[in-house]
Amino acid sequence: MAWRRHGGDMDEDAFSAGALEEPVSADRSHAAARTTWAGRAGVGGGRAALMPSVDEFYGASTQVCGGFWPFSTDMALPVDGVPVGRSLATGAAVCCDPISWFKAGIIEQPSMFVMGLPAIGKSTFVRRQVWGLAALGMHAIIPGDLKPDYAPLTRMLGGQVIRLGAGVGSINIMDPGDVHAALRHVTGDARADMLADWHERRKTLLEIVLTISRSGRADGARTVSDVESNILSTSLQILHEHTGGDAVPPVVADLRDLIQAGPDAVRAAAVFDAPDDDERYRRATRDLIASLHGIANPRGRYGRLFCEQTTEHVDLTRPVDWDISALAQGGDDVVAATLAATWTSAFAAKNKADVLADAGLAPARNHVIILDEMHRALRASPLMVDSLDLLTRLNRQWGVGQIMITHTFADLMCLDTAAQNAKARGFVERSKIKVLGALSRTEVSRFLRSESGLPVSAREEDLLDDWATPTNFRAHAALKGMGKFLIKLGGLPGIPISLELCDLERGGFNDTNAKWH
Numbered sequence: 002m003a004w005r006r007h008g009g010d011m012d013e014d015a016f017s018a019g020a021l022e023e024p025v026s027a028d029r030s031h032a033a034a035r036t037t038w039a040g041r042a043g044v045g046g047g048r049a050a051l052m053p054s055v056d057e058f059y060g061a062s063t064q065v066c067g068g069f070w071p072f073s074t075d076m077a078l079p080v081d082g083v084p085v086g087r088s089l090a091t092g093a094a095v096c097c098d099p100i101s102w103f104k105a106g107i108i109e110q111p112s113m114f115v116m117g118l119p120a121i122g123k124s125t126f127v128r129r130q131v132w133g134l135a136a137l138g139m140h141a142i143i144p145g146d147l148k149p150d151y152a153p154l155t156r157m158l159g160g161q162v163i164r165l166g167a168g169v170g171s172i173n174i175m176d177p178g179d180v181h182a183a184l185r186h187v188t189g190d191a192r193a194d195m196l197a198d199w200h201e202r203r204k205t206l207l208e209i210v211l212t213i214s215r216s217g218r219a220d221g222a223r224t225v226s227d228v229e230s231n232i233l234s235t236s237l238q239i240l241h242e243h244t245g246g247d248a249v250p251p252v253v254a255d256l257r258d259l260i261q262a263g264p265d266a267v268r269a270a271a272v273f274d275a276p277d278d279d280e281r282y283r284r285a286t287r288d289l290i291a292s293l294h295g296i297a298n299p300r301g302r303y304g305r306l307f308c309e310q311t312t313e314h315v316d317l318t319r320p321v322d323w324d325i326s327a328l329a330q331g332g333d334d335v336v337a338a339t340l341a342a343t344w345t346s347a348f349a350a351k352n353k354a355d356v357l358a359d360a361g362l363a364p365a366r367n368h369v370i371i372l373d374e375m376h377r378a379l380r381a382s383p384l385m386v387d388s389l390d391l392l393t394r395l396n397r398q399w400g401v402g403q404i405m406i407t408h409t410f411a412d413l414m415c416l417d418t419a420a421q422n423a424k425a426r427g428f429v430e431r432s433k434i435k436v437l438g439a440l441s442r443t444e445v446s447r448f449l450r451s452e453s454g455l456p457v458s459a460r461e462e463d464l465l466d467d468w469a470t471p472t473n474f475r476a477h478a479a480l481k482g483m484g485k486f487l488i489k490l491g492g493l494p495g496i497p498i499s500l501e502l503c504d505l506e507r508g509g510f511n512d513t514n515a516k517w518h
Contacts, residue, residue: 078496081105083133085126089485089497097488098130099434100139100369100402108433108490111369111402116409116429117438118469122484123406124150125511126436126500127371130404132158134369135320139402143322143371144347145340150373152324153510160320163313165339166327167304170312172342173252174206174296178349179314181250183357191360198352200241204234206345207256209385211292213338214302228271229289235270236260253308257293260286303335307342315350317368323347333377340378341385351401369402376412379425386416390424405432409440410448429453435489439468439482456492464497 040048078093082101087094103111113130117123128151131141135158143151152162164170180199187195208225215223225233236259244251260267263286268276271285295301297308315321323343328336347370357363372378378385405428407413413425429435430453440449445462449455457465468482484502487495502511 079105079107081107083130083137085129085488086484086486086498086500089499095488095496095498097434097436098134098137098369098402099404100134100367101137102434103402110431110433112432113402113404113434113436114429114432115404115406115436115438117436117440117482117486118480119408121438121468121480121482122486122500123438124148124373125484125502125506126438126486127373127404127406128154128511129500129506130369131155131320131371132506134402139367139369140317141320141322141369141371142317142347142351143320143373144343145372145374145378146322146324147326147329147336147374149322149324149326151322151371152326155320155322157510158320160322161313161316162322162324163315164324164327165306165343166325167306169327171305171309172307172339172346173250173309173311174210174307174342174345175203175252175256176250176311177202177206177342177346178351178353179311179346180349180353181245183353184245186362187356187360191356195353195356196241199349200234200237202345202349203237204230206342207233207237209341209345210296210307210338211289213334213341214292214295216334225289228285231270232260232267232286232289236267239264239266249310252297252310253293254297257290257297260293261290303338306335306339315346317350317354317366321347321350337377340374344372344378344385344389351399355400365400367400367402369404371404371406373406375405376407376415379413379416379421386421386424389428403432409444410453411444414448414452426453429455433490437465437487437489437495438485439480440465441469442466455489457489458494461487461495 039050040046042048078088078091078095079102080094080096081104082096082098085095085097099108099111099113102108115123115127131143131151131154134141140160141151141155143155146152149162155162165172178199180195184192184196184199208230211225211229212223233256236256240251240256240259244255263271263279263282265276268282272278272281275281296303299305299308301308323346325336325339325343328339351368351370354363354366358365372389375389379389410429413428414422416422416425435455437449442462442465445457445465450457450462465482465487468480468485470481471478472481484500485497486500487497489495
């Protein structure tokens with residue numbers, strides 16, 4: 002008996018049951034009848050003529066068990082948070098939301114940025130976040146719902162839907178967040194802090210709306226000057242001293258009339274070197290009074306949006322959605338001004354709730370703010386960029402999570418100045434969780450990788466670009482990436498998921514064809 006070593010492709014007696022080497026038997030018929038790893042020779046034996054060569058890998062368990070980039074991961078998928086779908090790689094369930102991951106110590110800031118082309122399911126993904134977080138006790142604040150995407154879900158959760166628009170509802174920009182009434186219930190340092198925050202928000206909101214209302218002017222003077230800003234700040238404080246005890250807050254017309262009357266403190270703010278000079282005071286305040294009159298006029302550009310008392314006061318003990326879909330066909334300036342008003346009201350109401358909780362007058366609550374169509378609000382004024390910049394830096398201290406949504410990173414790079422673009426770029430960089438939908442290869446390589454520094458691998462870039470491909474040549478064809486997202490956390494390999502909807506989501510609050518039923 003001789004011994005033979007087999008190599009390369011195997012014949013019918015290439016393998017025995019326990020070794021790679023076997024004795025050569027003179028009885029070939031007996032060898033042919035024997036079952037080997039290649040199968041049994043003969044009819045019906047399933048013998049494989051060729052056996053593939055399989056690569057072998059050697060390494061420690063911490064090296065080899067990590068898997069192969071980018072679809073496998075060397076760690077268990079997170080189970081904290083809202084279930085968002087299944088991994089496209091393993092089929093395992095994936096859970097993710099900014100607040101749960103922050104509480105679990107996975108991320109340092111409770112923030113998420115959702116980005117992707119239109120009609121791929123971004124709003125559906127965020128609605129899942131709102132629904133899941135509600136089950137975990139976190140109420141959502143949606144300060145500006147243009148379509149509206151979130152109103153049906155908010156109603157289903159027992160929340161509050163505040164409608165705004167021409168002939169629908171109003172918001173008093175002199176009292177964002179309905180703080181006027183709350184000031185009567187707090188005293189001491191708590192009242193001082195709430196009042197200072199409220200004054201600053203009112204002045205900032207007025208400057209934003211004034212800037213927007215002055216767009217298109219022939220002289221190009223849009224922004225509020227330093228003198229006008231000083232006049233506004235002084236007038237707001239004097240007006241509160243006169244009306245702080247009233248049942249309802251003042252409106253824009255009251256501010257206009259106060260500046261027109263010209264009390265001594267306002268005159269000193271306008272013309273400090275000659276406050277008794279009536280002509281100089283009229284010149285200093287003429288433009289500001291005219292702009293305020295345009296906002297206060299119910300027949301003006303904004304109609305009754307900002308000139309009357311707030312029609313429905315915000316209640317943060319439940320989810321809140323500002324439905325501004327009545328303005329969807331309005332001009333960009335009206336939409337931008339309304340978004341500025343609703344965003345400011347949301348932030349002011351959240352600060353009010355926190356102050357009342359610290360004073361023991363209300364239970365402490367965490368919230369998640371949904372900032373959809375954020376690029377439209379950011380273009381309204383540089384002050385909106387500054388406000389959101391502050392939120393993204395201090396959301397952890399304020400006890401609020403945030404989910405920001407836009408179509409592409411390029412939307413954030415179209416602001417007026419390089420400084421504003423740099424701040425907007427920081428919104429993405431400081432968002433610890435990036436949820437990427439279908440995106441073009443140019444968007445990934447030029448903006449995400451180059452501008453924001455997000456480490457996106459070549460394989461992930463191929464995946465996002467492939468998701469942006471239409472499924473067929475028909476009109477309005479869906480993209481291949483409908484309902485598919487890549488969850489990125491820092492430099493870790495992304496988790497590709499497919500969002501799975503339940504029956505309630507398919508036929509309930511995600512039904513965009515409800516008006517046809």
